[in-house]
Amino acid sequence: MLDKNGIAKRIAKEVKDGMYVNLGIGIPTLVANYVPEHIEVVLQSENGLLGTGPFPFEGEEDADLINAGKQTVTTLPGSSIFDSAMSFGMIRAQKVDLTILGAMEVSENGDIANWKVPGKMVKGMGGAMDLVASAKKIIVAMQHCDKAGNSKLLPHCTLPLTGVHCIQKVVTDLGVFDIHDGAFILLERAADVSIEEIKAKTAGKLIIPNHVGIVE
Amino acid sequence: MGFNKVVNNAHEACAGIQDGMTLMVGGFGLCGIPENSISELVKMGVKNLTCISNNAGVDDFGLGLLLQGKQVKKMISSYVGENAEFERQMLSGELDVELVPQGTLATRCMAAGYGMPVIYTPAGVGTEVAIGKETRVFNGKTYLMEYAFDADFAIVKAWKGDTMGNLIFRSTARNFNPMMAMAGKITIAEVEELVPAGELDPDHIHTPGIYVHRIFQGVGYEKRIEQRTTQKRA
Numbered sequence: 001m002l003d004k005n006g007i008a009k010r011i012a013k014e015v016k017d018g019m020y021v022n023l024g025i026g027i028p029t030l031v032a033n034y035v036p037e038h039i040e041v042v043l044q045s046e047n048g049l050l051g052t053g054p055f056p057f058e059g060e061e062d063a064d065l066i067n068a069g070k071q072t073v074t075t076l077p078g079s080s081i082f083d084s085a086m087s088f089g090m091i092r093a094q095k096v097d098l099t100i101l102g103a104m105e106v107s108e109n110g111d112i113a114n115w116k117v118p119g120k121m122v123k124g125m126g127g128a129m130d131l132v133a134s135a136k137k138i139i140v141a142m143q144h145c146d147k148a149g150n151s152k153l154l155p156h157c158t159l160p161l162t163g164v165h166c167i168q169k170v171v172t173d174l175g176v177f178d179i180h181d182g183a184f185i186l187l188e189r190a191a192d193v194s195i196e197e198i199k200a201k202t203a204g205k206l207i208i209p210n211h212v213g214i215v216e
Numbered sequence: 217m218g219f220n221k222v223v224n225n226a227h228e229a230c231a232g233i234q235d236g237m238t239l240m241v242g243g244f245g246l247c248g249i250p251e252n253s254i255s256e257l258v259k260m261g262v263k264n265l266t267c268i269s270n271n272a273g274v275d276d277f278g279l280g281l282l283l284q285g286k287q288v289k290k291m292i293s294s295y296v297g298e299n300a301e302f303e304r305q306m307l308s309g310e311l312d313v314e315l316v317p318q319g320t321l322a323t324r325c326m327a328a329g330y331g332m333p334v335i336y337t338p339a340g341v342g343t344e345v346a347i348g349k350e351t352r353v354f355n356g357k358t359y360l361m362e363y364a365f366d367a368d369f370a371i372v373k374a375w376k377g378d379t380m381g382n383l384i385f386r387s388t389a390r391n392f393n394p395m396m397a398m399a400g401k402i403t404i405a406e407v408e409e410l411v412p413a414g415e416l417d418p419d420h421i422h423t424p425g426i427y428v429h430r431i432f433q434g435v436g437y438e439k440r441i442e443q444r445t446t447q448k449r450a
Contacts, residue, residue, distance in 0.1 A: 045388070046318065046319075047244045047247070047388050048244075048388050048390055048391050049388050055445040055446050055447045056447070057446060057447060057448070057449050058446040058447075058449070059446075060446075061441060061444055061445075061446060062387065063246075063247065063439035063440070063441050064248065064375075064387040064388060064389040064439070065387045065388055066244070066245065066388055066441075066443070067388075069443060070244075070245040070246075070442040070443045071443040071445040072443065072445050072446065073445070081387055083385075083390050083391065083392070083393070083395055083422075084244070084270070084318070084319075084391050084392045084395065085319075085322040085325070085326040085394075085395045087319075088318065088319025088322055088323060091319060092319060092337065092338070092339075111342075121297075121306075121307070122313075122315065123295055123296060123297030124293060124294050124295035124296050125294060125295070125315060125317055125318075126294050126295040127317065127318040127319060128317075129317035129319075129320075129339045129340045129343065130317050130318060130319030130337070130339040133337070133339045133341060134338055160343065161343045161344075162343060163342065163343065164342035164343070165342075
């Protein structure tokens with residue numbers, strides 16, 4: 001099984017040179033640590049920053065310079081800053097090439113639920129609905145099953161939706177899946193996870209191609 | 217006189233804000249919030265406010281201060297997760313909350329400032345956000361029709377401003393401030409540094425003074441950091 005860093009490392013392979021990328025909170029944030037040095041990417045923070053840099057050195061935090069997770073960050077050579085309307089303008093206009101975000105559920109037709117659990121405190125969707133509605137390419141990073149062991153790859157989402165027909169790829173602790181024509185297609189499995197286990201833990205329609213790779 | 221928008225302090229700037237009004241309040245988290253004006257609203261004790269703001273502050277800072285005094289009737293925000301008193305009031309039904317996707321929130325402010333009654337956005341299509349809303353299909357994609365906001369006052373924070381109300385924001389403290397500044401029937405700007413007209417380069421102005429009705433130099437900015445993240449020097 002892949003741990004959080006393993007999931008992030010695998011997703012980093014989907015990041016190509018010259019991409020503008022929006023990373024969500026949680027595992028997606030870790031992806032930045034695994035993008036090879038020879039690949040240039042620009043990270044967008046939807047509060048209004050392109051070219052999000054690393055955390056500042058202690059003592060150099062700037063209250064005016066934060067990322068979308070409200071963490072203190074830095075700028076990089078070539079960074080730019082803009083207002084919230086322009087930030088979501090560039091997302092809506094598909095200038096941002098890749099969005100990576102977490103989810104509570106994904107369905108076989110590419111629907112995603114990641115913002116609200118009925119009966120629990122609702123914190124809000126933030127920018128997630130805007131991102132999934134518009135992004136050219138979206139990759140979901142999540143655990144394959146919830147804490148009770150229930151599959152999060154479903155025929156239909158049971159939680160309130162964040163967006164519909166929008167997810168193309170899911171990377172979980174068990175493997176890598178494309179979503180296509182109403183099914184999850186198993187592309188790669190974690191080295192120590194059997195196809196039988198993945199079948200058992202995937203509630204949505206699952207297609208097993210003749211060749212299934214191993215996640216490296 | 218003329219185009220001098222300067223008032224002496226937050227007290228003068230907030231004159232006329234009354235119970236039941238709708239206020240836009242700039243900022244993202246605690247970054248770029250109008251600290252002086254929020255303190256003044258607490259002092260004034262105005263109640264039953266509807267606040268349009270991306271977040272609701274934390275328990276003891278930002279809009280959380282207005283929530284403590286039960287001055288807010290309704291919050292229109294995209295994310296409200298950092299505030300226990302907010303949660304309590306929301307669950308008890310004392311506080312009405314309308315959650316709006318962040319880009320929709322920003323663009324509904326922008327629309328008001330650009331004189332456009334509605335926007336079309338794909339955000340929220342097929343979700344509960346879309347319930348009861350008109351949709352239209354453009355080029356094969358479905359969009360929701362969302363209305364421009366209508367706010368009695370917009371309250372923003374800028375880095376520098378001049379006596380004619382021209383504003384320059386600093387770093388990511390810009391966030392919602394420019395489009396909210398454009399959207400208020402009356403716009404109040406508090407700035408860290410107020411300078412005479414002519415000192416700011418016209419090419420560097422983010423918000424032209426035509427949108428700003430009252431401006432004052434704020435005092436004692438705390439600029440609290442919500443998530444202090446750092447790295448050690450190698």
